[in-house]
Amino acid sequence: AAATAAASKWVRLNVGGTYFVSTRQTLCREPKSFLCRLCCQDGPELGSDKDETGAYLIDRDPTYFGPILNYLRHGKLIINKELAEEGVLEEAEFYNIASLVRLVKERIRDNENRTSQGPVKHVYRVLQCQEEELTQMVSTMSDGWKFEQV
Template identity: 75%
Template sequence: MEGREEMQGAVGLRCTWDIPPPAGTQAKWVRLNVGGTVFLTTRQTLCREQKSFLCRLCQGEELQSDRDETGAYLIDRDPTYFGPILNFLRHGKLVLDKDMAEEGILEEAEFYNIGPLIRIIKDRMEEKDYTVTQVPPKHVYRVLQCQEEELTQMVSTMSDGWRFEQLVNIGSSYNYGNEDQTEFLCVVSKELYNSPNGLSSEPSHKAK
């Protein structure tokens, strides 16, 4: 079943259902035991998306779902993420608590086969990924002190995005064995991009 999607500002995304629920599903209550939490809703709500697992379940199709002692259908899924899915079927709007991961909702929506909700979440995730890629990278600089004989090895072994920027002779020298050793300051840099959760990735320990 297709649904129309529209933006609802900060409160989430809404899907208006084009096709009414099947006849004979009005005002018939259904109990669902999802991961130990009981939800009470109607067949009308569960059949908003007619191809979904929930619609097939309450229509009596053979889906091998047991019932608990109260007659509620037993579903071995996370009840935390089931609440937003059930509310989406009730009023066509996706609203998430700040601690809820969209990936978790997507996984449950795919399990229950709720097509309009799957498309909404994927669109939101793609929009966030696009926004992250538009943020300019941050430049991190490090200053490493080394001896003259260590320069070639240090520069050649730099990896994980670190780049040589500048070499400064600090002018100090000392005798090491029978040879004079000069010390340098080596400036290296790296670009850090924001991750999807808004935090910059940590630089690798290889250039410490």
């Protein structure tokens, strides 16, 4: 009985031909998600087929499933540089993981804001004056300048 209980704790997924193994607890971090409904809730399953090894068959791109599963494991969004955030967003929406959808949209928005602003540019002014003139000169300059004595 203990072996059966331990075996039922683990779930095998076949995502687009790539196998992933995780715990039911991890897959149910988001109770309304497709993955939770697939393997964790009592009652009728979603009608998902299983392959010959007993793994749930999911016809999705396995490339983007890794970040989804890792998010459910530890709650952090980690996307390799070669993966498109939009692809992770698409999968998060498919799996109905609302908190991850929000997080990825936020990251995409932040990246768009960062690139639209362009690189940070610095403008330097060299001032030469007597010490008693310094206060007058600084007060006439516009706000936002930072001063450095060289």
